[in-house]
Amino acid sequence: MAIIYSYPVEATPTTSDLLLGTSISTDTNPTKSFTIGSLVGLVNANSGSGTVTDVATSNSTFINLTGGPITASGTIVAALSASGSPSSSNFLRGDNTWAPATSTGSPNIAVLDEGSEITSAAEGLNFTGGGVTVSTVSNDVTINIPAPVGAVTSIIASTGISVDQATGNVSVSNTGVTSLIAGTNITLSPATGLGDVVINATNNPGTVQSIVPGLGLKKDSGDLTTNPSIGVEYDGSNNYILVGKASGSTPATVATSDDFIAYNQLSSGDVKTTTFATIPTSALPLVQQYIDSGDANNVTNTSDNFTTTAKIEKVVTLTDTEYGLIGSPDINTLYITIPDGDKCTAQTMTLQTTNNIVDTTPGAPNYVLSGDTNGDTFAGCEGEPYTFTTIATPAAGYYFSTPVTGLTATGTIPAVGTNASQTLAGTLVADPTPTITATLLVVTDIQGPGGDGSGFTITGDDTGASNTTAVASSLAYSFTTGCAPKAGYTFSSGPTYSPTQPTTGTINGSQTIVTTITGTLELT
Numbered sequence: 143m144a145i146i147y148s149y150p151v152e153a154t155p156t157t158s159d160l161l162l163g164t165s166i167s168t169d170t171n172p173t174k175s176f177t178i179g180s181l182v183g184l185v186n187a188n189s190g191s192g193t194v195t196d197v198a199t200s201n202s203t204f205i206n207l208t209g210g211p212i213t214a215s216g217t218i219v220a221a222l223s224a225s226g227s228p229s230s231s232n233f234l235r236g237d238n239t240w241a242p243a244t245s246t247g248s249p250n251i252a253v254l255d256e257g258s259e260i261t262s263a264a265e266g267l268n269f270t271g272g273g274v275t276v277s278t279v280s281n282d283v284t285i286n287i288p289a290p291v292g293a294v295t296s297i298i299a300s301t302g303i304s305v306d307q308a309t310g311n312v313s314v315s316n317t318g319v320t321s322l323i324a325g326t327n328i329t330l331s332p333a334t335g336l337g338d339v340v341i342n343a344t345n346n347p348g349t350v351q352s353i354v355p356g357l358g359l360k361k362d363s364g365d366l367t368t369n370p371s372i373g374v375e376y377d378g379s380n381n382y383i384l385v386g387k388a389s390g391s392t393p394a395t396v397a398t399s400d401d402f403i404a405y406n407q408l409s410s411g412d413v414k415t416t417t418f419a420t421i422p423t424s425a426l427p428l429v430q431q432y433i434d435s436g437d438a439n440n441v442t443n444t445s446d447n448f449t450t451t452a453k454i455e456k457v458v459t460l461t462d463t464e465y466g467l468i469g470s471p472d473i474n475t476l477y478i479t480i481p482d483g484d485k486c487t488a489q490t491m492t493l494q495t496t497n498n499i500v501d502t503t504p505g506a507p508n509y510v511l512s513g514d515t516n517g518d519t520f521a522g523c524e525g526e527p528y529t530f531t532t533i534a535t536p537a538a539g540y541y542f543s544t545p546v547t548g549l550t551a552t553g554t555i556p557a558v559g560t561n562a563s564q565t566l567a568g569t570l571v572a573d574p575t576p577t578i579t580a581t582l583l584v585v586t587d588i589q590g591p592g593g594d595g596s597g598f599t600i601t602g603d604d605t606g607a608s609n610t611t612a613v614a615s616s617l618a619y620s621f622t623t624g625c626a627p628k629a630g631y632t633f634s635s636g637p638t639y640s641p642t643q644p645t646t647g648t649i650n651g652s653q654t655i656v657t658t659i660t661g662t663l664e665l666t
Contacts, residue, residue: 358382380651486523489559544569580619636661
């Protein structure tokens with residue numbers, strides 16, 4: 143057999159190339175040829191390392207590998223592929239470069255204040271402030287921040303505030319008012335209602351602050367400052383007839399036949415007007431009865447339509463002798479004569495008055511008796527009727543609270559003349575002077591905090607104060623009202639009073655007098 147090393151060298155053998163060898167599978171140990179691949183498979187099968195025949199290397203983004211491929215044995219070397227040079231101030235960055243953490247050389251150290259970042263790349267830390275001390279030992283730095291004196295140890299929630307815990311990291315929440323929303327007649331500045339908010343309120347969107355009933359009027363219902371109902375006043379010193387009388391005129395103005403009066407027409411239920419001249423006597427039955435009674439014993443010529451003789455207006459009865467003594471008889475008088483022998487002996491009736499009228503007024507009596515009065519006489523024949531009529535008239539400013547009775551004395555003349563008795567009874571009093579009252583109503587229109595009344599006090603005369611008189615036909619009133627801020631408040635404008643204080647005036651009937659106060663409050 144040739145010497146092996148004398149054969150030419152195959153630098154790149156393959157697994158299919160043949161090698162010579164001895165097979166020991168039989169006792170004869172024959173020489174046989176084997177492929178390189180069968181020997182590789184035999185070796186791998188015996189070692190359990192699989193079928194890898196060589197190891198190749200390749201570079202990654204950050205690592206370079208050298209030494210491959212390895213088919214039998216070798217060394218693989220790994221090295222960083224980053225550019226630059228590592229040092230105590232250079233770091234391997236994400237771009238595979240050895241360089242400082244920032245372009246200026248400082249590290250990317252973020253500084254935060256209670257979770258909010260102040261900077262992402264601090265270049266240095268400078269500790270200042272009273273009580274803060276900094277010391278170093280080699281590269282170890284010690285920062286000493288002493289505990290604050292009088293520090294908050296716990297938080298207690300007050301009205302409108304809640305806390306999740308009293309100590310530690312406490313979350314404080316507002317459980318009360320979080321914002322303001324403007325309602326009717328309210329404006330806010332700023333309009334969002336957040337922050338320092340100024341509230342402007344209008345007490346009434348119009349210009350009317352209150353309704354005050356005038357002369358002859360009254361408040362039927364409601365409140366004078368909100369929803370009053372006004373009607374005609376029929377009672378007391380402010381009734382529309384009494385206050386309609388001309389000021390100072392006593393007695394009241396005399397009506398004429400052409401003056402108008404109002405009345406309720408029953409047939410329609412409506413108010414109508416008429417004049418005194420057009421009122422029929424049938425509408426005044428008591429007046430008609432009074433007139434008829436006065437004419438009861440009078441002869442009235444109601445149907446004389448003849449023109450051949452003078453119209454009779456009077457009738458006179460007398461004797462022939464008495465008629466003869468009349469020099470010129472009146473052509474409008476009817477004379478009825480009787481013979482002198484038939485005349486009667488005249489009997490005289492004398493009015494004898496007992497006056498029981500009660501009059502306790504100052505300067506009494508304050509009335510006048512007229513017509514037939516005490517001592518007056520009536521002469522006539524026996525059997526003839528007689529009448530005495532007395533008129534009782536109160537003086538101005540007085541009236542009979544109890545009407546006078548006994549004003550008429552009647553009868554028949556007896557055979558011998560005598561007294562005709564008359565007894566007068568009644569009560570005279572002064573015309574009542576209705577009580578006149580001026581009642582104060584204070585209306586406030588105060589803006590700002592405390593404008594609801596909690597921030598100010600009314601001084602002097604307040605709502606309900608009154609002046610009154612029961613002895614005069616008019617009242618001069620006077621009220622003085624003030625307004626002062628309470629503790630913690632001050633007026634930034636005002637207070638302004640309308641009318642200017644004091645409030646004075648004169649009224650002829652009970653009235654409500656209004657004082658209006660305006661201004662703006664603010665907290666001190």
